[in-house]
Amino acid sequence: MTDSSEDRFSTGADDAPEIRDVNLVDDEIDTRALLAIAEAAVDEAEATFTAAVGADPAVMKSPGDFATEADLSVERQLRTLLTRYTGMPVHGEEYGVVRPGEQVEINPNDEYADEFDGPQSKPPKGPSNPGLHELPETCWVVDPIDGTANYAVGNPFCCILVSLVHKGEAVVAVCEMPLLGRRITARKGHGLFVDGHPARRMPPSDPAITQIGFGSILSQRRGNLPVSYRQDMLNAIGRTYPRMRVSGSCGIDLAFTAAGVFGGTVTFSPNLWDNCAGILMIRENGGVVTDFAGNRWVPGVSGIVAGEPEVHANLIRHIQSVPISTAARNAQDVKDRGGIR
Structure with a gap:
């Protein structure tokens, strides 16, 4: 485990200042009002x-990954509302970072569109982590439909995710699960x-x-850990926690863990x-979040x-006990990086 810097969410920017004083955050931005705005936009x-549940794929972003027209519509709506209410830019899955006044147009054939970045008009600049150093100091982060594959067939395990990142740290969060009738929210320090x-x-x-939430076991999308490694990891964890659950939504897995429905989760996004x-x-309710290296x-x-x-702690112990096959590049790379980039 690492020192207290682990307790801080970061976009990964080297120059992102650490925010430890909740009063300082509240002095800089009104998280109470901004959470209310996020909830109003989600409403x-x-x-x-809900009107488009069961929608067919509209944009194939990569083999095995797609967006429905509802993904695009919900993100456009959230962006319009959040920008109108706050004047802040929005970083969404389907359109990337859009600042107030900017116009965007989706291009389904964009050669730079993939399952990580969403359709965008130009390749990411700088570091390999897309958009990290391009994020404004304060901006909304939106996933219009997390669990799109579930949504497309009417499986209720899908959600809307909205969060606010300020100086490299998440300070407001909303997970709305319309088909489950549940909403989970948090603001830093409250x-x-x-x-x-x-x-x-x-x-x-x-x-x-x-119960332990577990990410995709069989997905072949590039960038993910090899199937054999994920299966071995599932088996190792299952020896201690036999009640494993695969929901198909990272957002719900994390939100359910925060709320105590799941005792923990392992995700691969x-x-x-x-x-x-x-x-x-999760951190606002006393939980711990790290990569695979801790x-x-x-x-x-x-x-x-x-x-x-x-x-x-138990999950980390099991994960680090699983040998990694040659298909996963090499074991040292995975352990050093906490996962695969």
Whole structure:
């Protein structure tokens, strides 16, 4: 485990200042008002979300990954509302960073569109982690439909994710699950709320009943950990925690972990929009979030371990005990990086 820097979410920018004083955050930006604005925007976008459940794929972003027209519509709506209410830019899965007044037009055939970046008009600049150093100091991060494959067939495990990043740190988060009738929210230093009520603390670990969320086991999308390694990891963790669950939504896995539905979760998405909200939520309710090496997670790394402190420690122990095949580049690279970039 690392020192106290692990307790901080970062976009990975080397020059991002650490924010440790909650009062300082509240002095700089009104997180209470901004959370209310995020919830109001989600309230309006929810109708668009629910009206198109079961939508067919509209944009093939890469083999095995797609967006529906609802993904595009919900993101456009959220961007319009959040920018109108706050004047802040929005970084979304489908359109990247859009600043107030900018116009965007999706190009389904964009050669730079892939399952990590979403369709965009130009390749990412600078470091390999897309958009990290291009993020404005304060901006919204949006995943219009997390769990699109579930959404497209009417599986209720899908959600809207909205978070606010300020100086490299998530300070506001909303996970709205319209088909499950549940909303989980957090703001830095002020705890976790489930449907508007303070969340219960994460329950202590009990392997007989503790459920563990687990990311995709079979996805072949590039950048993810090899299937054989994920299967071995699943088997290793299952020896201690046999009640493993694959929901198909990183956002829900993290939010359910924060709320104590899951004791912990292991996810494989490297995306900021998938993970940003859940990281804040888990930490606001006393949980621990790291990469596979036990370091703070940064976007671009395929590997998050999160949960109640004892569960997190057990998950890390199991993950680090699993040998990595040659298909995963090499073991030292994976362990050093906390996952695969």
